[in-house]
Amino acid sequence: MPNKIKVNLNSSHFQELDSFIDGLETTEGELISILHKAQSIFGYLPKEVQIHIAKRVNVPVSRVYGVVSFYSYFTMKPKGKYHISVCTGTACFVRGADAVLRDFEEELEIKSGETTKDGLFSLDSLRCVGACALAPVVLINEDVYGKEDAKKVKEIIQKYMKINSEG
Amino acid sequence: MVNRQQLLEKYEAEKNRILNRSGDIALGKKEILVCAGTGCMSSKSLKIIENLEKAIKDNGLDIDVHGTGCFGFCGKGPIVKIMPDDTFYSEVSVDDAEKIVSHLAKNEIYEEKLFINPDTKVRATTTNEIPFYNKQVRLALKNCGFVNAESIDDYIGAKGYQALALALEKSPQEIIDIIKESGIRGRGGGGFSTGLKWEFAFKNKADQKYVVCNADEGDPGAFMDRSILEGDPHSVIEAMAICGYAIGASEGYVYIRAEYPVAYDRLVKAIKAAREEGLLGKNILGSSLDFDILIKFGAGAFVCGEETALISSMEGKRGEPTSKPPFPAEKGFWKKPTNVNNVETLANIPQIILNGADWFSKIGTEKSSGTKVFALAGKINNVGLVEVPMGTTLREVIYDIGGGIVDGKKFKAVQTGGPSGGCLTEEDLDTPIDFDSLIQKGSMMGSGGMIVMDEDDCMVSVAKFFLEFTEEESCGKCTPCRIGTKRLLEVLVEITEGRGNMKHIEELRRLCTVIKETSLCGLGQSAPNPILSTLEKFENEYIEHIKKKKCRAHSCNDLIQYLIDVNECVGCTACKKVCPTSCISGEVKKIHSINQENCIKCGACKSTCRFNAIVVR
């Protein structure tokens, strides 16, 4: 299996991860922190990265994968350049978040949890960012859209496509 | 800082500055406070601060601007306050900054951004005139809204770390007795006595013990813990050190949601500042106490709010709960005695130590002392964080503080306790809120989410929403929760999609009871609550869905019909053209009709019709 994997991930990324791990007092109990760091470096947690971490932490890869697949924050799929998260917390739910999510799905022609073919947008839902006053809330990378803005799905997407084409 | 004396000296040096800012004294110097909580930051409050500072500089004024913790009135954010005048500006935009400063330069009030009382239509010039704040008592949120979370000097000026200094002069047992006598109960969900919890951890002897702050606020619709950490992280740090001293632990951990980057940043800065001041580390304030705090991230699992699951997660494992006993107080983190408290509980501790058990126990009700912070949201006018004494009624919270229902619609229910809680209705509005009364009414306190619903909300859908949540968040370890929540959700889907039968109600009740009684942890044990409470209070809606295939809130897509109003239809054929399933028939200038069998309820006809001739029933 792993010998068939071509490591095409940036080796400087692995160096960065390694120096983070080297800097830890102990790796015992630090698997989740390491995975967080790895996801922040690589953007996601591909198999090669999980295998690498397992070796460094000296646990079976199965355990690493068991943890990665348990927590919703960890992903094994690369996210789009613009990652759209629709808050589906209770406050947003009663203010129509499900319709907002559906609109994004229709507009981008992907399902929640997927990335568009061009890699530009990825979509998922998350539970409560705590900006309930703005419900329904949509996060696109660091930008927050709330209330009526969140319902102008088409315009929002076009805005990012424009930003992208202008480089 | 090496001892209590130095702390008091520092306090003396800082206190007037803080009192000026809280409006308790007037030094003559103006200060601008801007909410820098996540809610207001989402509406660009940081840019407002920047613009304010620029305008102040341009005008050559000597005014300090402080980013503070949450003011609570999130629905009207971003919020800017001028102290010591207590001028309260709401819904401030980036462009307003310059005007606020120019008015301030002339000692005038910028009227346009004052809050308008919706009842009297009068502009409120000070915070006191805003009904939202009238019935609130801020203990846990005491410092939120006027200290700068990133300044330890601010916190010390607000009497910070004096509780720790005081505690260190008492014995651990005395501290535990104070906490016990105060009657404070865990604000994270269960409502277990905090003092007893500390005592268990204290009595279990071990070479190492741990204090854990549970900041994995998972209830979708609750954000009080985040606000406390963002607005007043030192109160939590101080409380953890006190707990460490009381139970005999030298290490503390904050387990925080990964989705809370701002809270994390401020907590990190606060811990660093506390270390630099010698308030964390070795021989704190000249005592024998060694105590330090580290941070662990959650990774998106609601079940990790359960303390044994949280501990598994802290150890880098799947966040699966384990059977109790053994309780964390016996065998917790790395199998050592561990005390887990949530953020809001801890935020109360310093004040209990400073003001005494008696003072605290007199606030609230006999069995639920103190206050509770609620995250008020949903179909309510004043969305925000609200802190009221236990025993305040729901009516006071929803109407007096919350300002009633949006668009003057009719109140239908309020959901408390999040996915573990239940719905309360009109008849419960005068119930005093405390741990026990909510349980008695079929709901629970939970972490303090309070979602208000109006007549447009379908209660079966609400139950379905919460079951979707618990089904997704179930860790999958035990049978009743793993399979049971799935089965409950499936039945609710059947009912909301028009395939329900009366046996389903019986099945729901039976499964709910067994899942409650047999699940391994609190998540499964409380997962049926949203169904049981809606079945109890809105059984008629379930029956309507099943027997009449009707959703009175028009929220269940499969139970609504698009119909043509024969009085309005002019026969323009526009709807016929857009219908994707060609289920609309009718000739030009003749009344059209919709074939219900083929209708997919996409609503295209309704949005196309210019004559309001399509109605939903």
Next chain:
Amino acid sequence: MSKMNITIDGKNIEVDSNSTILEACKKLNIIIPTLCHLDLHDLKMVNKSASCRICVVEVEGRNNLVTACSTPVADGMVVNTHNIRVMNARKTVLELMLSDHPAECLSCSKGGNCDLQHMAERFGMREIRVTGKSQSTYRKDKTVSIRRNLDKCIMCRRCETMCNEVQSVGALSAINRGFDAVVAPTFEVNLHDSVCTFCGQCVQVCPVGALTETDRSWEVIEALANPRKTVVVETAPAVRVALGEEFGYEPGTNVTGKMVSAFRQLGFDYVFDTNFAADLTIMEEATELLERIKRLKSGEKDVNLPMLTSCCPAWVAFIETQFPELLDIPSSVKSPQQILGIIAKTYFAEKINVDRKDMVVVSVMPCLAKKYEAGIESFKEDGNPDVDIVLSTREFAQLIKLSNIDFNSLENEDFDNPLGESSGAGAIFGTTGGVIEAATRTAVEWITGESLDNVDYKSMRGEEGIRIANLKVKDLEINIGIANGLGSARELLEEIQAGNPRNLHAIEIMACPQGCIDGGGQPYHHGNIDIIKKRKQAIYEVDGKKTIRKSHENPSIQKLYKEYLGEPLGEKSHKLLHREYDKKERV
């Protein structure tokens, strides 16, 4: 130990304060149903997930029901185990479980042996009142040894506990969460791409049909029906002391004679004994050990010691994946199964003048890893494997039943020669400590040149996961280590990596706790450890009754060297009986 008084179903009992309610119930002969719970204390396997919730009982004063398996007793506790509340809850929990379990009992290889099926029977299930719409479905996976059909998994987590805490293999972990949670290898790869060693202990403890062996018994039927094929069978020492259990015999009954008779009735042309090959293994392994020790004594540096035994394919897979840097120290001798296969297809095939391609070697083993071992490329010649088909003890029992043979009324018969003659040393290969005891019997005689009177090396027998025996043979001190269970093996290997502080010269390793008698292919023990103990006793009885108890005294072995192989470690033996190891990178 302090005592506590508790009342269960109106009966009082005094129990140790560290007891669980379940243990207290057992003392009162109250049989609480359990599924996930598995306490194999002696094997270091205690599954205490308390996850199935079948064992719930009511404790007065508590709001919710509690699980008997995990709840400690408390003084004055009052427990009800069968009031209507408890019975309804328990039944509903079972219904929930059944609502997510494929109703394929008729075609499930675990049928009749399934704990869940037994539970449904015990509860008198006549209808399932939970109308589950969706069933969880997962990737099916079929390797040469183990078949995974996780649709049937009830998440008891026994396999995960076994694989990680007992065996320390780490092939399996719970993945996903909620309804999708299941136990799987990393990234849900097929087991043969994982670090799985195919020890089969997960299969042994799986209460349902989620993990089973890959059944190849029909291929045996086809081979027997093919007139062009000469079908040879070999059978391992642990099979004969467990097979009887499948036919109602007391555990520990030695059914060798009936077993041989059954093979003949099935139509096998030659019935051989893996014990013979075990004797041959000892000839090579003892020679190898002495040679290495000699090199050490002569002052040579970096002698590859301690020498590790290599009979157990799961253990070999373990070292190949987990300790590749130690691959120079195992003995290079093939396992008895493979040795019998190659001797049958060379020496014996030549003798009876049959082309090896027309010979089918069937092997009946207590083991699932043997299925994997037989498929290894280097154990084939031009694609023709030395051992063609491997059946587990369970599959073999099934085959007997399928062929209308009344096992219990069979006469005792003897193995065919020459590959059927064996010593007592070959017999004890089936239990922990046996291989090294067998090797010692031969090595000691070779060193001293004198006949050994007492061949019972009691110091090598026992139940602990790791045992050490220090021998003094003339002026030679030989330190022997024994590990059973891969978790214990890991401990010893780590000790060797840390510089071999106990100065061990030879180590016997068996992957399964207690050795092959508790192999993954043996009749299911359902948590009853006494069964294993009785099998072990029977193995030593077989040895004790043999007139020849040392491998090198086996006349057929002596004849084989004389006629065919030449010397141990000689050119021909090296070619046929030895192997190489490969480092394996797996997840």
